Amino acid sequence: MNPSLASLIALLIAIILSIAMRINVGVVSIALAWLVGVYIAGLKVDAILSGFPSSLFITLTGVTLLFACAEANGTLKSLADGTVNVVRGNRKMLPLLFFLLGFLVSTVGPGAISSVALIVPLAMVIGDRAGLSPLLTSLMVANGANAGNLSPVSAVGVIANTKMAEAGIGGHEWKVWGANFTAHLLVAAAAWLLFGRKPAETDPAATGDEATREPFTPCQMITIAVIGLWIIGALAAKLNLGLSAFAAASLLLLARCADQKKALARVQWGVIIMVTGVSVLISLLEKTGGMELFTSLLARLATPGSINGVIAFVTGAISTYSSTSGVVLPAFLPTAPLLASQLGGGDPLAIALSINVGSSIVDVSPLSTLGALCLATVHDPATAQQLFRRLMLWGFSMTLIGAAFSQLFAGFIARL
Numbered sequence: 001m002n003p004s005l006a007s008l009i010a011l012l013i014a015i016i017l018s019i020a021m022r023i024n025v026g027v028v029s030i031a032l033a034w035l036v037g038v039y040i041a042g043l044k045v046d047a048i049l050s051g052f053p054s055s056l057f058i059t060l061t062g063v064t065l066l067f068a069c070a071e072a073n074g075t076l077k078s079l080a081d082g083t084v085n086v087v088r089g090n091r092k093m094l095p096l097l098f099f100l101l102g103f104l105v106s107t108v109g110p111g112a113i114s115s116v117a118l119i120v121p122l123a124m125v126i127g128d129r130a131g132l133s134p135l136l137t138s139l140m141v142a143n144g145a146n147a148g149n150l151s152p153v154s155a156v157g158v159i160a161n162t163k164m165a166e167a168g169i170g171g172h173e174w175k176v177w178g179a180n181f182t183a184h185l186l187v188a189a190a191a192w193l194l195f196g197r198k199p200a201e202t203d204p205a206a207t208g209d210e211a212t213r214e215p216f217t218p219c220q221m222i223t224i225a226v227i228g229l230w231i232i233g234a235l236a237a238k239l240n241l242g243l244s245a246f247a248a249a250s251l252l253l254l255a256r257c258a259d260q261k262k263a264l265a266r267v268q269w270g271v272i273i274m275v276t277g278v279s280v281l282i283s284l285l286e287k288t289g290g291m292e293l294f295t296s297l298l299a300r301l302a303t304p305g306s307i308n309g310v311i312a313f314v315t316g317a318i319s320t321y322s323s324t325s326g327v328v329l330p331a332f333l334p335t336a337p338l339l340a341s342q343l344g345g346g347d348p349l350a351i352a353l354s355i356n357v358g359s360s361i362v363d364v365s366p367l368s369t370l371g372a373l374c375l376a377t378v379h380d381p382a383t384a385q386q387l388f389r390r391l392m393l394w395g396f397s398m399t400l401i402g403a404a405f406s407q408l409f410a411g412f413i414a415r416l
Helices: 003-020 025-039 045-049 054-072 075-087 091-107 112-130 134-147 155-166 173-195 218-236 241-254 260-266 269-288 290-299 307-321 324-343 348-360 369-376 381-415
Strands: none
Touching: 003 025, 003 269, 003 290, 003 324, 025 045, 025 269, 025 324, 045 269, 054 075, 054 112, 054 155, 054 218, 054 241, 054 260, 054 269, 075 112, 075 218, 091 112, 091 134, 091 173, 112 134, 112 369, 134 173, 134 369, 134 381, 155 173, 155 324, 173 348, 173 381, 218 241, 241 260, 269 290, 269 324, 290 324, 307 324, 307 348, 307 381, 324 348, 348 381, 369 381
8 A cells, every 4th residue: 555645644644533533643643653664654653753842742741740830739719719709709700701711711821621621620610600591601711712722831722833833834932822812702702792781580689608618728828939930931031841840840740839749640741641642643744745735635534724614624523522732733834835835725734723723713612622511510410401402503503603712813913
């Protein structure tokens, strides 16, 4: 079999398995890269191993370890609880607060999954007491977390920016963040207009009762200071994200401000294996010519004028069932320059922004981790079933919304 075709088939198998099964697609991708690379393409094992993204591995591990320390010692929860108290008793401010909470926590590093897992249990209780529908609470928390998910210091932002840099379109970290933030802000505003005017029939009691918290402990104050210095160092001094994150986490562990065992257990090892494993398979595609074959097939679906909307729709449809950070971004972002070349037009940066927006804006589906986390906080079976249906419809509709946003605005944002 032709090596380029075989490597492309291997990628499609990995994507299909990630959609149909719970197996970690990174594990499968490494196995497929070895089998296809060595036994079909005739490459040496060292050539396969050279595709492992060691820099990305260090960055992801360091960032997630640092925030695992902050989660293990209760710092993130205390910050969230304290922020909720700001609008104690003000129901109209709650949807905005839920969005901002998700956005702020996600932006500084943990990413959308950790942020939603941290915030949504508390938000659901408070929202229910205030008469907000579970759907509105879910959409505001999840879209807020996703709005900050591609910041330059977040784990998923690191993935997107690293893959774009490898494709030759790096140095646009704030455009990546801005496009993603704008899209999620708009759909969150639409959710508030659609579902925020009619409160559920519950007792609109004071909304701050469940948000009480103890004062910050000395260790939590040290944690906030260390993370703040790490962010300043990364943004202002251009320190390496991963290595500086390891240094910050080491300070917290040496100061006994975090439990090493608990922190290591909270590191998102599954996501790290998923992303790095798929990257190994993508590297094989590049070595065998499979990436050029892949982009030529995608190019047949669009024209230079429609590529932004088409690629956002395609990646959104795949991301509805699959992992955005682990599958879609590593697989599709490297194709952006090649797609523009194959089409004879189009802006590679705008295509990359469309991939980012299209794949992430659908993540409120209950088939995704964010939607599933929101659904898991609803204990009434009838309410949970209703929320499942509504989140499913919303998630599928976002494939069209993401495509429309990207078609209309991705090119404009890329030119700013």
